[in-house]
Amino acid sequence: MLSKITRLRKNRQFEYSPRYYDGQGKGNPYKIEPKFDQFRSTLHKQRGLKNKINNAFEDAKRKGDRNLKLRIIVIFAVLLFLALYILDFDLSIFFTE
Numbered sequence: 001m002l003s004k005i006t007r008l009r010k011n012r013q014f015e016y017s018p019r020y021y022d023g024q025g026k027g028n029p030y031k032i033e034p035k036f037d038q039f040r041s042t043l044h045k046q047r048g049l050k051n052k053i054n055n056a057f058e059d060a061k062r063k064g065d066r067n068l069k070l071r072i073i074v075i076f077a078v079l080l081f082l083a084l085y086i087l088d089f090d091l092s093i094f095f096t097e
Contacts, residue, residue, distance in 0.1 A: 018030070084091075
């Protein structure tokens with residue numbers, strides 16, 4: 001009678017499959033990768049100063065959005081004039097009369 005209380009039972013087994021695992025064996029289903037890793041040019045490159053400089057030059061050669069530079073300049077100018085207006089900056093010091 002004491003053996004029924006102290007005896008360890010065998011663990012139950014359940015068939016568990018993760019919710020988003022397709023079963024095709026495409027890697028680890030629990031591995032979380034950032035969404036844009038495949039588009040990053042600096043990911044999985046060799047380290048070192050020379051490689052970092054070469055990667056920076058390659059990134060600078062790529063053409064991005066054509067309107068990006070214009071948009072940044074306009075935003076910067078608006079913020080600059082807004083800051084000058086708030087500070088009540090007088091532009092007459094640059095003009096001689």
